[in-house]
Amino acid sequence: xxxxxxxxxxxxxxxxxxxxxxxxxxxRNSSFLIENGCIVWIGDATSVPRADxxxxxxxQGRCVIPGFVDSHAHLVFAGDRSEEFxxxxxxxxxxxxxxxxxxxxxxxxxxxxxxxxxxxxxxxANASGTTTMECKSGYGLNVEDEARSMVVAKQLTExxxxxxxxxxxxxxxxxxxxxxxxxCGPMLVAARPNSKWIDVFCDKGxxxxxxxxxxxxxxxxxxxxxxxxxxQLEPGDGIMLGVELGAASVxxxxxxxxxxxxALSTSNTVATLLPAxxxxxxxxxxxxxxxxxxxxxxxxxxxxxxxxxxxxNIPFVIALAVRDLHFTPEQAIWSATKxxxxxxxxxxxxxLAIGAKADFSILxxxxxxxxxxxxxxxxxxxxxxxxxxxx
Numbered sequence: 001x002x003x004x005x006x007x008x009x010x011x012x013x014x015x016x017x018x019x020x021x022x023x024x025x026x027x028r029n030s031s032f033l034i035e036n037g038c039i040v041w042i043g044d045a046t047s048v049p050r051a052d053x054x055x056x057x058x059x060q061g062r063c064v065i066p067g068f069v070d071s072h073a074h075l076v077f078a079g080d081r082s083e084e085f086x087x088x089x090x091x092x093x094x095x096x097x098x099x100x101x102x103x104x105x106x107x108x109x110x111x112x113x114x115x116x117x118x119x120x121x122x123x124x125a126n127a128s129g130t131t132t133m134e135c136k137s138g139y140g141l142n143v144e145d146e147a148r149s150m151v152v153a154k155q156l157t158e159x160x161x162x163x164x165x166x167x168x169x170x171x172x173x174x175x176x177x178x179x180x181x182x183x184c185g186p187m188l189v190a191a192r193p194n195s196k197w198i199d200v201f202c203d204k205g206x207x208x209x210x211x212x213x214x215x216x217x218x219x220x221x222x223x224x225x226x227x228x229x230x231x232q233l234e235p236g237d238g239i240m241l242g243v244e245l246g247a248a249s250v251x252x253x254x255x256x257x258x259x260x261x262x263a264l265s266t267s268n269t270v271a272t273l274l275p276a277x278x279x280x281x282x283x284x285x286x287x288x289x290x291x292x293x294x295x296x297x298x299x300x301x302x303x304x305x306x307x308x309x310x311x312x313n314i315p316f317v318i319a320l321a322v323r324d325l326h327f328t329p330e331q332a333i334w335s336a337t338k339x340x341x342x343x344x345x346x347x348x349x350x351x352l353a354i355g356a357k358a359d360f361s362i363l364x365x366x367x368x369x370x371x372x373x374x375x376x377x378x379x380x381x382x383x384x385x386x387x388x389x390x391x
Contacts, residue, residue: 067131067359069340072301138163299339319375
């Protein structure tokens with residue numbers, strides 16, 4: 001039985017409030033023991049239980065945090081949209097229609113090419129501390145290409161999301177209801193075997209609230225769990241729809257009002273904020289203080305995609321959240337770990353406790369605060385997943 005001891009941790013973020021009465025559950029001068037990929041003991045560095053230890057890891061007084069849980073990412077696509085980014089920075093406004101360019105390239109790519117690209121992005125994410133990552137389809141937008149996108153996604157992660165309702169493709173421009181029929185019928189049937197979640201882009205230039213409700217209900221009837229893109233480009237009913245259907249998460253939320261906040265605060269739906277999208281589109285940053293003050297569970301995610309947020313780096317997202325969305329450093333760390341786990345309805349990741357997966361990062365610094373305090377600096381020294389070092 002292989003055991004690994006992580007010892008001499010200066011500051012350990014557990015996300016277990018029993019340790020210190022705060023959401024981060026901080027322990028100082030601590031250790032934990034790993035067996036078969038999970039944590040089996042956690043406590044003071046001076047009281048490590050006697051056990052056969054095959055490996056010993058000296059954290060050298062540094063900070064250890066749970067692995068980041070990135071609950072919103074689009075990893076299955078071909079090409080990039082750097083020219084679109086350049087044009088946008090020159091003053092053009094982003095709309096959802098730019099997705100069509102990526103759809104054309106994705107349809108032309110082989111499964112092998114899509115998998116190679118997805119693995120490259122996943123490796124980037126792992127290197128910056130992400131140990132659990134969700135992956136959506138949404139750049140095939142026909143039965144064949146959405147189905148094979150889900151085959152590729154399943155090879156990248158168990159958190160797979162069918163997003164056939166990303167936008168209406170050009171061939172259905174004049175008959176969007178026919179496309180909704182396709183998504184709810186043959187496309188859903190083809191994608192379902194490799195899908196855990198179903199998602200809809202409910203916003204300007206994409207799908208209406210009524211269309212989104214119909215699509216999500218069709219997926220739920222097939223055993224998929226709902227999540228939702230909502231209120232990125234303008235105010236709308238997407239948040240209320242997500243709460244109505246018991247969605248695990250409503251994502252983006254660049255716009256929300258008091259009614260939206262009230263609905264979220266009395267539900268189990270997580271509000272997932274994606275500040276890298278606002279950064280890359282010069283959008284309006286939402287004020288997260290209103291959500292936190294109302295007791296809403298908030299997650300942070302990368303929204304990695306080729307058009308509006310081409311990053312896999314959660315430390316960058318944390319820095320943006322603290323600087324521009326008015327998170328405290330503590331709220332940002334929690335939202336990028338435990339919040340992401342809640343958005344994926346996972347109890348085994350996003351925290352460090354007995355029985356949890358041994359997914360964690362050792363920073364090069366004595367405190368998690370440095371992730372926002374020193375933006376752009378690579379501060380993730382080691383990354384471990386399932387008790388195995390991957391960086």
